Amino acid sequence: MYQYLIYCILYLSFLIAETGTDLSNRIIIDGYSNDFTSDEEVINEIHESSSDSYWGEYNDVKGIKVTWDNTFLYLAVDACSWDNNVMLFIDVYDHYGIENMSEVNAWQRSFKFYNINPDYFVGTWDTNDSPQFWKVQEGGALQLEWIQNIETFSTFNTGSIDRSMELKIPWADLQVNMQPITSIKLLSLITSGDDFSGSPDCAPDNLGGISNNSSQMVVLDNYVEIVIDGDNDGNPDLGILPQERATFHKTPPFSPLPLLxxxxxxxxxxxxxxxxxxxxxxxxxxxxxxxxxxxxxxxxxxxxxxxxxxxxxxxxxxxxxxxxxxxxxxxxxxxxxxxxxxxxxxxxxxxxxx
Ligand SMILES: [Ca+2]
Ligand SMILES: [Ca+2]
Ligand SMILES: [Ca+2]
Ligand SMILES: [Ca+2]
CATH class of the missing domain: 2.60.40.10 (Immunoglobulins)
Structure with a gap:
């Protein structure tokens, strides 16, 4: 009887998928995100269409999944890429970060950020299985450094639907000068491998919408924000459902608002x-x-x-x-x-x- 009860509790705790002390046995960084549960979807089909990309369904971002334990932040981007790039931007600290992606020293693209200034990003391309994790110089906006010891994996393969990019970042690698991390902002997109290309699809959608012109500067001004340390004790909160911690600058779906x-x-x-x-x-x-x-x-x-x-x-x-x-x-x-x-x-x- 007790055994049954314990089994039930274990089974339920797996289903509920709260953040816990150690999730490294459950979340495997293999480029397939089905080890995350629905409680860990911070952007899913409610918010983000899988047919809103100007480059079609084979080059589309579908969602972002997030969870964490004491040591790691686990992230997944669900997308489809055919010959193109998938990127995920992470904003931890408000007082600095990338403002204009066409001015940085690597991965130059035609994006400008507004309301969000990412401090980190991870990027991959079709058929590559080792996404690159980059960090902007502390306090800066331009100088990027490739951090090579972060565990990443992606399985995008020439239009295969339902593939992902996953990564597992030690909290210590996201912290600058031991400053506590209270929340993170996330934004993912598709772009091409060419310098100065724009984006046909981002998640969450930006406020002004996206142009069909692939080199047009895209303003990325929306994000999903996840509260990590709600009780402000300096540690990531455990025993919570990440989805309940997610809010948007502007909650999708909405119609784009051209700038006037x-x-x-x-x-x-x-x-x-x-x-x-x-x-x-x-x-x-x-x-x-x-x-x-x-x-x-x-x-x-x-x-x-x-x-x-x-x-x-x-x-x-x-x-x-x-x-x-x-x-x-x-x-x-x-x-x-x-x-x-x-x-x-x-x-x-x-x-x-x-
Ligand atoms: Ca996985
Ligand atoms: Ca999409
Ligand atoms: Ca920032
Ligand atoms: Ca979109």
Whole structure:
């Protein structure tokens, strides 16, 4: 009777799949993610379609699975890749991380991150079984280092559906200067093996949607966040269901929201006199988070200067001077707002008077 009871408890604890002291017997890093249970799916078919990729169902991300024990974080990405790359980004610390994947020293791709700045990523390609685990320089955004002792495996094989990339990262390798890890943010995607290629599918979906143009810069601005140390005792919480710890920046599914300029506000009008020490102040309102550069041109199309950032975001001024500091001739000037993602641009005019 007792034996039966113990068997039942063991069986149930396997089914429930809570985080526990040691999961290394259950989670095997072999590129097949069926050793994770449904309680460990933080992105699954509820959130992420398997037919939303611009490159079709054979190049699609389907989900992310997560669990952990005292020593390791276990991760799996379910996807299908035919001649392309699968990547998983991990953001542990808010104060630094990759901002622009086209500026890093390895795996250069056309992605910009917004709301998330990954500190680590793992990437693999079709038929490769040894995904590479990379770390961005502590405190930095550009310098990547390949960490070769992390156990990884992937089984993507020329369009075979239902394959995965798995990895097992010692918590100690994710910690910087012994700082405790309270939560992690995750984001996975498909890209190609070519430098500066974009992505036809990410999970969770980004807010602005994805372009069919494979080299178009993609803004990755959504993530799933998993609370690891909810009681703040410095250790990963055990005995919990990872899925219950998962939240999104914006919970999928949702329709993409193309970036729009809703308004450009000129607080004190568009006419100003730089020779009297005046500046023109302007703000831009958009329907979702993005960064913009503002370039100033004269009517002949000559570049004059960049505008100055004000403290508020998407808020600038121009002092009516060119790059050399000289007051520009009176006349009409064009402010050219360009989304840093390259998604949209907008022109406005101002008038310089004597
Ligand atoms: Ca496995
Ligand atoms: Ca997908
Ligand atoms: Ca970060
Ligand atoms: Ca997607």
């Amino acid at each position: 300029v809703e308004n450009v506000l000129f607080e004190d009008g568009k006419v100003f006199s730089p020779s009297l020490g005046e500046k023109v102040y302007f703000e831009l309102e958009t329907n979702r988070g993005s960064e913009f550069d503002v370039k100033i041109f004269n009517l002949s199309g000559e570049f004059i200067d960049f505008s100055d950032d004000e403290i508020q975001t998407l808020s600038w001024s121009w002092d009516g001077r060119d790059q050399g500091g000289e007051v520009v001739p009176f006349g009409v000037y064009i402010l050219y707002f360009i989304a840093s993602s390259g998604e949209i641009s907008q022109k406005e005019t101002v008038v310089v008077v004597n």
